[in-house]
Every structure is written in structure tokens, then in C-alpha cells.
Amino acid sequence: xxxxxxxxxxxxxxxxxxxxxxxxxxxxxxxxxxxxxxxxxxxxxxxxxxxxxxxxxxxxxxxxxxxxxxxxxxxxxxxxxxxxxxxxxxxxxxxxxxxxxxxxxxxxxxxxxxxxxxxxxxxxxxxxxxxxxxxxxxxxxxxxxxxxxxxxxxxxxxxxxxxxxxxxxxxxxxxxxxxxxxxxxxxxxxxxxxxxxxxxxxxxxxxxxxxxxxxxxxxxxxxxxxxxxxxxxxxxxxxxxxxxxxxxxxxxxxxxxxxxxxxxxxxxxxxxxxxxxxxxxxxxxxxxxxxxxxxxxxxxxxxxxxxxxxxxxxxxxxxxxxxxxxxxxxxxxxxxxxxxxxxxxxxxxxxxxxxxxxxxxxxxxxxxxxxxxxxxxxxxxxxxxxxxxxxxxxxxxxxxxxxxxxxxxxxxxxxxxxxxxxxxxxxxxxxxxxxxxxxxxxxxxxxxxxxxxxxxxxxxxxxxxxxxxxxxxxxxxxxxxxxxxxxxxxxxxxxxxxxxxxxxxxxxxxxxxxxxxxxxxxxxxxxxxxxxxxxxxxxxxxxxxxxxxxxxxxxxxxxxxxxxxxxxxxxxxxxxxxxxxxxxxxxxxxxxxxxxxxxxxxxxxxxxxxxxxxxxxxxxxxxxxxxxxxxxxxxxxxxxxxxxxxxxxxxxxxxxxxxxxxxxxxxxxxxxxxxxxxxxxxxxxxxxxxxxxxxxxxxxxxxxxxxxxxxxxxxxxxxxxxxxxxxxxxxxx
Numbered sequence: 001x002x003x004x005x006x007x008x009x010x011x012x013x014x015x016x017x018x019x020x021x022x023x024x025x026x027x028x029x030x031x032x033x034x035x036x037x038x039x040x041x042x043x044x045x046x047x048x049x050x051x052x053x054x055x056x057x058x059x060x061x062x063x064x065x066x067x068x069x070x071x072x073x074x075x076x077x078x079x080x081x082x083x084x085x086x087x088x089x090x091x092x093x094x095x096x097x098x099x100x101x102x103x104x105x106x107x108x109x110x111x112x113x114x115x116x117x118x119x120x121x122x123x124x125x126x127x128x129x130x131x132x133x134x135x136x137x138x139x140x141x142x143x144x145x146x147x148x149x150x151x152x153x154x155x156x157x158x159x160x161x162x163x164x165x166x167x168x169x170x171x172x173x174x175x176x177x178x179x180x181x182x183x184x185x186x187x188x189x190x191x192x193x194x195x196x197x198x199x200x201x202x203x204x205x206x207x208x209x210x211x212x213x214x215x216x217x218x219x220x221x222x223x224x225x226x227x228x229x230x231x232x233x234x235x236x237x238x239x240x241x242x243x244x245x246x247x248x249x250x251x252x253x254x255x256x257x258x259x260x261x262x263x264x265x266x267x268x269x270x271x272x273x274x275x276x277x278x279x280x281x282x283x284x285x286x287x288x289x290x291x292x293x294x295x296x297x298x299x300x301x302x303x304x305x306x307x308x309x310x311x312x313x314x315x316x317x318x319x320x321x322x323x324x325x326x327x328x329x330x331x332x333x334x335x336x337x338x339x340x341x342x343x344x345x346x347x348x349x350x351x352x353x354x355x356x357x358x359x360x361x362x363x364x365x366x367x368x369x370x371x372x373x374x375x376x377x378x379x380x381x382x383x384x385x386x387x388x389x390x391x392x393x394x395x396x397x398x399x400x401x402x403x404x405x406x407x408x409x410x411x412x413x414x415x416x417x418x419x420x421x422x423x424x425x426x427x428x429x430x431x432x433x434x435x436x437x438x439x440x441x442x443x444x445x446x447x448x449x450x451x452x453x454x455x456x457x458x459x460x461x462x463x464x465x466x467x468x469x470x471x472x473x474x475x476x477x478x479x480x481x482x483x484x485x486x487x488x489x490x491x492x493x494x495x496x497x498x499x500x501x502x503x504x505x506x507x508x509x510x511x512x513x514x515x516x517x518x519x520x521x522x523x524x525x526x527x528x529x530x531x532x533x534x535x536x537x538x539x540x541x542x543x544x545x546x547x548x549x550x551x552x553x554x555x556x557x558x559x560x561x562x563x564x565x566x567x568x569x570x571x572x573x574x575x576x577x578x579x580x581x582x583x584x585x586x587x588x589x590x591x592x593x594x595x596x597x598x599x600x601x602x603x604x605x606x607x608x609x610x611x612x613x614x615x616x617x618x619x620x621x622x623x624x625x626x627x628x629x630x631x632x633x634x635x636x637x638x639x640x641x642x643x644x645x646x647x648x649x650x651x652x653x654x655x656x657x658x659x660x661x662x663x664x665x666x667x668x669x670x671x672x673x674x675x676x677x678x679x680x681x682x683x684x685x686x687x688x689x690x691x692x693x694x695x696x697x698x699x700x701x702x703x704x705x706x707x708x709x710x711x712x713x714x715x716x717x718x719x720x721x722x723x724x725x726x727x728x729x730x731x732x733x
Contacts, residue, residue, distance in 0.1 A: 047155070050155040053155070053159055054146060054158070054159065054162075057142065057146070057162050057163060057166070058142060058143060060166070061139050061162075062135065062139050064172070064497070064501060065135040065138050065139070066132070067501045067502070069128060069135065069176060070126075070127040070128055070131075071503065072127060072131065072176065072504040072505045073504065073506055074127060074130065074178075074650055075127070075131060075178045075179075075505060075506055076178050076179055076506070076507065076510075077506070077615040077646040077647055078098075078106065078508060078643055078646055079113065079116075079178045079179065079180075080178060081642070081645070081646030081649045081650055081656075082096055082098050082110075082113050082117075083113055083116040083117045083120055083178070084120065084653070085097050085098060085649075086110070086113055086116075086120075087117050087121045087125065088100040089101075091277075093113075093114065094110070095277060095278050096108070096109065098281065098646065098658050098661075099635065099645070099649060099657060099658070101635055101657070102277070102278040103278055103279065103655075103668070104278050104280075104642075104657075104658055104668050105279065105280055106281055106282075106642075107282025107295065107296065107662050108180055108220070108221060108222065108282075109219040109220065109221075109222060109266075109288075110219070111183065111216055111219035111220045112179075112220040115133040115137075115183075116131075116134070116178060119132065119133050125650075131178060134176060134178060134182045135175055135176060137175060137182045137185075137186045138166075138171065138172075138182065141165065141171075141175070141186045141189050142162045142165050144189045144190055144401075145161050145162055145165050145401055145404050146158040146159065146161060146162040148193040148369070148405060149161040149408045149409055149412075151196070151197075152365060152366050152369055152409070153408065153409055153413070156412065157409055157411065157412035158408060159408075160411060160412075161407060161409070162404070163490065164342060164403065164404040164407045164490070165401060165403075167490055167497050168339060168341070168397075168403070168404070168493055168497070169337060169338055169339070169341075169493055169496035169500055169512035169513050170338040170393070170394055170396050170397045170512050171397055171400040172501055172512060173338075173394060173397070173500050173505065173512040174394055174397040175397075176500075177505060177510060179394065180221045181221065181397050182397075183217070183221075184217050184221045184224060184225065184398060185397050185398055185400060185401050187213045187214070187216055187220065187225070188217060188376070188401055189401035190210075190213040191210045191214050191217070192228070192232070192376060194206045194210035194213060195210050195232050195235070195372055196365065196369050196372055198210070198236060198250070199235070199236065199240055199241070199363070199365050199368040199369075200365050202240050202241045202242035202246070202250075204249075207236065207250045207251065207253060207254040207257075208253055208254060208257045209257075210232070210254055210257075211254035211255065211256070212257050212258075214261075214262070215257060215258040215259070215260065215261025215262030215263070216262065222291075222292050222296045222297065223292060223296065227376075227379055227380050227383055228375070228380065230379060231371070231372070231375025231376055232372060232375070232376070233254075234375070235371045235372050235375060236250070236251065237251060239363055239367070241363040266289070269288045270289060279666065281642070281658075281661040281662060281666060281668075282296065282661060282666065283666070284666065284667060300387055300390060300391075301387050301388065301389060323391065325385060325387070326385060326386070330343070330381060330384060330385060331343075332518075333519040334393055334511075334516075334518070335396060336440075336441050336444070337441050337496055337513045337516055338393050338396050338511065339396040339397070339403070341438060341441060341492055342403055342489065342493070343381075343399075343403060344430075344433040345430040345431070345433055345434045345489070346377065346402075346403045346406040346407055346410070347406075348429060349406055349409070349410020349413075349414070349426075349430055350370060350373075350377075350410065352410055352414055352423070352430075353366075353374075353406075353410050354367065354374075356417065356423075357370070369405070370406070370409065370410075373405045373406050374402075374406060376402045377399060380402065381399065384398075384399075392509055393512075394510060394512075410430070411427070411430075414426055414427045415427070415470075415482065418467075418470040418471040418478070419471035420471065421471075424467055424468055424470050424471050427467045428465070428468045431460055431463050431467055431488075431489070432460065432464045434489045435456055435459070435463075435464065435488055435489075436457070438460065438488070438492040439453045439454075439457040441492060442456060442492055442495075444516040444518070445513075445514045445516045446517070448499075448514040449495060452491060453492075456488050456491050459484055459485075459487065460485065460488035460489065462484060463481050463482070463484040464485070465481075466478070466480070466481025466484070466485075467481050467482070467485060470482070496513035497512070497513075499512075499513055499514055506615070507615070508643070615643050615644070615646060615647035616643070616647040616648070618647050618648055619719070619720050619721075621720050622648070622651075622719050622722045622724075623648075623651045623652055625685070625717070625719050626651075626652050626654065626684070626685060627652050627654065629684070630652065630654040630684065631654075632681075633681065633684045634677075634682040634683070635655045635656060635682060635683045635684070636648075636649075636652055636654035636655060636684055636685065637656045637683065637687050638656065638658075638659055638674075638683050638685070638686050638687065639656060639658065639659065639687040639689060640664045640707065641661075641663065641664040641689065642658040642661055642662040643662070644658075644687060644689055645658035645659075645687075648687060656687075657683065659674070659703050659706055660702060660703040664689075665703070666702075667701075667702045669702075670702060671706055671709060674709075675709070678727045683727050684726070684727060684728065685724045685726060686707075686714065686727055687722075687723075687724055688723035688724065688725065710725050710727070711725065713730060713731060714729060714730060715730065715731050715732070716731070
């Protein structure tokens with residue numbers, strides 16, 4: 001189905017969006033290529049350069065994202081351990097268990113783990129087997145965005161949108177990482193694409209497929225998948241080219257598709273006897289519904305997150321430990337360089353697109369496209385800006401598939417209308433805003449390519465001046481101004497993206513680009529949550545990583561939390577001191593550090609939350625100890641917190657029980673259950689966490705009680721700098 005086929009629903013001032021020439025009537029049986037062929041081979045009326053350009057875009061994205069991919073090792077060992085478990089046990093695969101013996105699950109649904117676990121089953125455990133599926137999701141997202149924009153606009157508009165998405169720093173980060181956000185971004189883009197298809201011809205199947213995409217996105221990252229439901233439903237309910245009664249029925253069908261595609265797994269987990277499945281990680285009552293609407297749901301909005309990593313609770317404009325909330329949150333020091341490069345231009349072009357189509361018919365698909373992508377962008381921005389719970393910079397990858405189409409569509413619309421003063425002036429305004437904001441973002445990293453900010457500013461302003469007169473200039477000069485503007489707009493994010501792909505990233509909190517003043521991170525990710533450099537304004541010890549790639553983490557004062565290093569037991573990073581770990585990078589069975597050269601791999605090496613947000617360093621001696629007679633036990637060892645357990649599990653390949661789940665705060669297992677496991681001979685060793693009395697659970701928590709009982713009952717075994725307790729040998733009197 002080609003663009004010309006929708007002339008029945010697009011009339012009036014939007015005729016610029018459609019190629020000229022005869023148009024076949026809709027649904028007449030006119031020859032048309034199936035969707036995959038249209039995507040790869042292009043439209044019949046496309047110039048000859050379109051197909052090679054599109055395939056070149058996908059190939060370039062693939063090569064870019066595969067570049068030095070193994071530098072990140074196992075990336076987030078929390079999810080890598082679950083992937084390893086899923087590759088060994090189908091039960092662990094289904095539930096998303098952290099270990100193959102199914103003690104406890106990750107604190108998310110497992111859909112994002114499934115492609116990686118299947119890859120590991122096929123190719124064996126390695127960094128590439130885990131991360132290549134994420135790269136392919138990134139390439140797929142670029143293809144979907146291109147296809148969505150190309151349907152209503154020129155091939156150039158689709159290519160611009162795809163390039164903007166591929167070169168967004170946080171996209172380059174997360175499509176090379178193993179968090180659930182990569183799958184979420186892909187499925188959100190797919191859902192928007194299907195809604196736009198529904199706006200074209202009013203067929204129910206497109207709404208159903210959109211519901212299926214959102215339902216599976218729920219199984220990747222729970223309620224975040226539902227953020228765009230209100231704008232999508234509203235746009236379709238108002239603009240679809242079918243009667244009102246049918247629109248309502250179609251939206252109901254879409255809702256049913258969401259419930260089925262996202263609810264089947266939830267129903268099985270809730271109905272499955274708790275005694276024969278793993279504990280639902282992140283919940284306090286072993287309930288996935290509690291996890292969905294509490295810790296991973298409303299708690300993210302209001303900050304009331306039981307069992308959280310110190311999240312939220314801030315009142316007024318505060319975001320608690322996760323930074324200040326407010327309309328400018330996404331433009332601040334810690335987040336701006338991740339995503340906001342083109343947001344000002346996207347908002348300007350969104351308004352311009354709606355103004356340009358104000359007189360179009362209700363069923364205008366061109367206007368509907370702006371409303372779909374723009375509604376998704378604004379809704380998600382508002383939630384991110386004001387949510388008081390856990391918020392990480394990399395969450396903003398969800399915005400990338402919405403920003404990119406608005407840039408492509410808006411620039412194409414105004415370019416076609418450039419002979420009108422308002423259109424050329426709006427193009428120039430968008431370019432000016434992009435150049436000025438790019439200068440501000442680059443200026444936050446004073447030592448990072450200091451010449452680039454001036455080129456971006458000068459090139460962008462020169463292009464803006466040319467765009468003012470684009471309708472009067474000769475075609476070559478006008479195209480030159482547009483090309484210069486595109487280069488200036490993408491130069492900053494492209495530089496950040498190249499920096500990102502040239503560095504490894506490990507741990508639970510990662511950021512794209514270089515370290516910035518007042519921000520957290522730089523390549524390889526930062527320390528604990530915080531907003532100010534050095535030392536971190538949020539979690540103490542969350543200092544920024546420097547650009548030299550050494551992986552040093554500058555600790556801040558304890559700020560009242562036990563241990564002083566950012567979390568209990570994190571005292572390795574004292575105020576004013578640098579700490580550098582010795583973890584090996586990228587080798588099977590080793591948990592890499594926060595940098596490409598492997599430094600920073602031990603507890604605390606990532607700054608502030610070592611062993612809780614970053615994996616522990618595992619020596620060869622410790623690995624050998626745990627591997628000895630491991631096949632005689634259900635779990636080779638048990639450790640407080642999932643990151644500690646994951647590091648040893650990935651190193652040995654044997655199940656390691658994560659007591660208390662991710663934070664060490666989940667009441668699983670209870671002390672009585674743990675004693676029974678030990679009495680039954682199911683656990684060989686207990687790994688001393690060094691987290692101040694058992695971790696985040698507090699002195700009365702389950703983790704602390706288990707730790708106290710083990711320390712008082714069993715024999716201590718010291719291997720190098722690591723301490724274990726042999727649960728098969730009682731301590732001597």
C-alpha cells in the first residue's frame with residue numbers, strides 16, 4: 001500500500017506530503033508489495049538511491065553498535081545471571097529466575113531476558129551472545145521509525161529520523177546493554193507504527209497488533225509500557241476514518257489484546273503454587289501484582305517504594321535520592337547530554353506540523369502522525385520530569401523513538417513549504433535552538449573536544465541564516481544550508497555516541513558520553529545516584545568518573561548512611577580518596593569493571609554502591625573454591641544481594657542464591673527456610689558480603705538475621721581477600 005492510496009483521508013493543505021501522479025484507489029486489488037518487501041525494496045516510485053541509502057543506514061547502525069561490544073563484558077551482571085540461568089533451566093527461563101535452581105526472580109517480568117537466554121543457549125555464554133540481541137533490537141527500532149515516517153513523507157525524512165535515533169547517545173548506550181529498556185523502546189515504536197497504520201485505513205487488525213506490542217512491552221518493563229496509552233487511544237478515537245461505534249469497538253479490541261498478550265504470564269505466575277516457583281524478586285509478599293503496582297508502579301511516581309534502593313520520598317520539587325523533579329529535569333546536567341539534544345527542535349517542529357495541518361480533515365493521517373509521536377513524547381517527558389521514585393538517566397532511551405520521527409517529519413514538512421515565510425522562519429528557529437542547546441550541552445564538558453561546541457554553534461547559526469532564505473535561494477544553496485544544519489545538529493550527539501561505543505559499561509547505573517560538570521558518570525557509567533560532581537549529590541560516594549578511562553571513582557562523604565561509601569559497607573571510597581579495582585574485563589566467568597580497561601571491577605569500584613549496583617570481583621582462587629564439589633549441591637553458594645551472587649554465578653557457572661534479591665531487602669529466604677536448606681545440604685558456602693551486617697535489610701532484616709546466624713555457626717574460610725563460610729562445617733567452640 002503506497003502513500004498515494006490515502007488521498008481519500010488526507011485532503012487540503014497536506015497535498016505536499018504525497019507524490020504526484022496517478023493513485024490507485026484504496027483496497028482495489030492493485031498490485032502492491034507485502035510490508036517486508038516494501039521495507040527492504042522501497043516504494044515503486046522511490047528514486048534509485050533510496051533503497052541503498054536505507055540499507056546503508058541499517059548497516060551503519062549495526063556496525064556502530066557492534067563496535068567493541070565485548071568491552072562491556074557481562075554489562076549488568078544482575079540480568080546476565082538471569083540470562084545464564086534461563087539458558088540452563090526452562091523453568092528459570094519462564095520465570096526470569098536469577099539462578100538455575102530458582103530461588104528468586106529478577107524484579108521485572110522476563111520478556112527482555114528471553115531473546116538473550118535463547119542466544120546463550122545457541123552460542124554459549126559470552127558477552128556477545130548476551131548483547132548482540134540488544135544490538136539487533138536497536139537496528140530494528142531504526143527500521144521501524146524509518147518505515148513509519150516514510151509512509152507519509154519523503155525518503156529523506158525517513159532517513160533523517162533513522163539517523164537521529166541511531167545517533168542519540170542514550171540509544172547507543174542501551175542498545176548495547178542488557179537492561180529491559182532496549183526491548184521497551186522497540187515495542188513502543190512498533191505500537192506507534194501500528195496505530196498510524198490504523199489511522200490510514202481504519203482496519204481493526206492494526207489496533208490489535210498495537211495492543212499486542214504494548215502487552216509484550218509490559219512483560220519487559222511493566223507499567224512504563226502504558227505511559228503512551230492515553231495519547232494513542234485519544235488520537236485514534238478522534239482521527240480514525242471509521243464511525244464512532246467502530247472506533248470504540250476497535251479500542252476495546254486493542255485493550256483485550258493488551259490484557260491477553262501481557263496478562264497470560266501474570267496469570268500463570270499468580271496461579272502457580274508459590275511453593276514450587278521462585279520468589280518474585282522486588283516484592284515483599286511474593287506477589288507479581290504487588291511488584292507491578294508497588295515497587296515498579298505507583299512507587300516510581302510517588303517515591304513510596306518498599307524495598308527500594310533508597311528511592312524517592314522527596315516532597316515538593318524534590319525527587320529524593322534521584323534528583324530534583326520539575327519541567328527542566330530532562331535538560332539538567334546529569335540527563336541533558338543523554339537525550340535532550342534535539343528535544344527543543346522536536347517540540348518546535350511538532351507545533352509547526354499541527355499548525356500546518358490545522359485545516360486538514362479530521363481523518364488526516366499526516367496530522368495524526370504528528371499527534372501520535374508528539375503525544376507519546378510529551379506524555380513520557382511529563383512522567384519522567386515529575387516522578388519522585390527511582391529514576392536513572394538511561395530511562396530516557398524511551399524518548400528517542402518519539403523525538404526522531406518528529407525531527408524527520410517536521411523538517412520534511414517545512415522544507416516542502418519553505419517558500420512560505422512562516423515555514424522558513426520556523427526551520428531557522430528550530431536550527432537556532434538546536435545549535436544553542438548543543439553548545440550548552442558540550443560546554444558542560446569543558447575538556448571534551450573543546451573546539452566542537454564552537455563548530456556546532458557557528459555551523460548551526462550559519463545554517464539557520466541560510467534557512468531563513470531557503471525559499472529564495474537557488475536549490476544548491478538551499479540544500480547546502482539544510483545539509484550544514486543537519487551536520488551541526490547531529491555533531492554533538494554523534495560525538496557523545498562515538499565516545500559511548502568506544503567504552504565498556506558495567507553495573508546497574510550507566511550513562512552515555514563523557515563526564516559532565518554536575519552530572520554522574522561518563523563512559524562506563526557512574527557511581528551511585530547523585531547529581532553533583534564530585535561525590536554525588538544523591539548517594540554519597542556517587543562521584544563522577546573522569547574521561548581518562550581509568551575507572552577511578554571519587555568518593556564523597558557518608559551523608560549519614562552506614563559505611564560512608566554510598567551504601568552500608570561501601571567504605572572503600574573515603575572522602576577525597578580514589579579507589580581503583582582490579583577486576584578483569586570481558587573474560588568468561590569474570591565480572592568486568594566500569595571501564596574498557598577493566599579497572600574498577602571490585603566492590604565499590606564503580607563508585608558508591610559497589611556490590612549492590614556493581615558486581616563483585618571474583619579471584620581465581622575464590623572461583624576454584626566454589627567450583628569444588630559444586631555438583632553435589634543445589635547452590636554452590638549464597639550471597640547477600642543479587643549483584644554479589646551474580647558475579648560468583650557468572651564466574652563459576654553454578655547456581656548462587658541471591659539472599660534478599662537485588663537490594664538484599666526481600667524477605668526471601670526466611671531464616672527458617674535458609675536453615676532448612678543448610679540442613680538438607682543444598683548450599684555449600686555463604687559469601688560474606690562486607691555490607692555492614694547483612695546489607696540493606698537493616699539489623700532486623702532477613703538478610704541480617706541469616707548473616708548473624710551463619711557467622712555464629714559455621715567455619716570461616718579466607719581465600720585471598722575474600723571471606724566465605726563453609727555451611728557443611730560447624731565453627732569450633
